[in-house]
Amino acid sequence: MSASFHELIRCNGVGKAYPTEAGPVPALGATDLALEEGETVALVGPSGCGKSTLLLIMAGLERPSVGGVEFKGTPLARPHREIALVLQDYGLFPWKTVRRNVELGLKIRREHVESQRVDSMLAELDIGDKGHVYPQQLSGGQKQRVALARALILKPSLLLLDEPFAAIDALTRERLQDLVAEAWRRRRFGLVVVTHNLQEAVMLGRRICVMGNVPGEILDTVENPRACAPDYRRTDEFYEVCRAVRCRLEQNL
């Protein structure tokens, strides 16, 4: 398949099986998924269906056993500088302060680290006063803000979130979802969110892909054009879409 002009990433029949002594264990069935630039997609499905595996393949961190990934029309074989990833356990480095964590990607890429740029990113994510502290001195929500700041400061074309707010309390989770939605409205990056939380999927995914049982593949898609809009979660439409996604999930279990 050839890439369209605005296509950001395309997974062509991507599947993954992990080798074990007892033979290969399938983790992800052959999956097709494509994102336009600035599009947001949420992947939902049962545990172990391969959502995170698909995300890691899209990040260039895992190689698919079958199929391939193209990023902006070029085969993706390793992490790409325009793709950023945020993990559930934050992936912060406890030996670096918040500021050093956020700067790390810029330093690694030999980009000039502008203090003002880091300050404004920390301020945008409401952790402007936390630059000098270590991650273990922060709450879960604050840690995830740092992880988001570290990803967003790289100005990615594609942001991948792997169950980003799973370990965070409900209210903080909603605030962080709003923060991601706001960041998306400002920057219009491509966004893929893997989540178990239906409300999170509906808040952030303009397209919600429902994955089936192990090894999973995308079985159904729910269109959700108002995702990432301010105050969307306070509308009736939001809950209707939540119900629709829930029905599709139950049908496919």
Added chain:
Amino acid sequence: MTSGRGYLWGVLLLLAVWQAGAWWAGGAVLAGPAEVAGKLASEARTERFWMHVGMSTLRVLAALAVSFAAAVPLGLLIGSSRRVDRLAGPLIYLTYPVPKIVLLPLVLLVFGLGEIGKIAMLAIILFFQLLITTRDAARGVSRSARYSLYSLGGTRWDLFVHVIWPSVLPGIFTALRIATGTVVAVLFFVESIGTRYGMGFYILDSWGRADIPQIYVGMVVLALLGAILYETFDIMERVFCRWSQL
């Protein structure tokens, strides 16, 4: 780090028990702390005493440097590569339980009775403790940390500099602190053979001359050497691994 007050209480308690033991056992067997302090003060005025202290310190520092230079890079290599770990792992499991002090005759045979043989013996003792700790710490680096680093655009070198090295450092300091006691004990053994300098020789020489207070001077110096090393590693960890103290 032990607090100053804690140290003071510990030293006072030790001196009290020591003095009580000296009264109970009699000065012919157990010299009291006051007598030993007096002897230490008089010994400290002699050049020969400082030669003994200096040689022991140099041997320990040289062994630390050699073992650190050999064990830490090797531990990082083994811990960072499953393939190397599969090859080296069985060898480590086979050799680690061997009490290294039994290798003393062999080491002295290979490296000679001179300084190299003594430093080699001390270094072998330290080597295994540092190797195992470093390897285990490097193996413990989470997949999530690796993914994070690589997704930021990092290379294997970046992974080493920004992830593996800082994560193993506290473990290395712990291994060094634990090894301190062992290395001082082995120092006594290696300095009892083929040398006329070092605190091991100093103690045995005092024993041969039945100079009981001087034996205790030697023991106090070795204890101080161990304590100073221990505290130095503790301070270094506080400086270089501030994050691990939170």
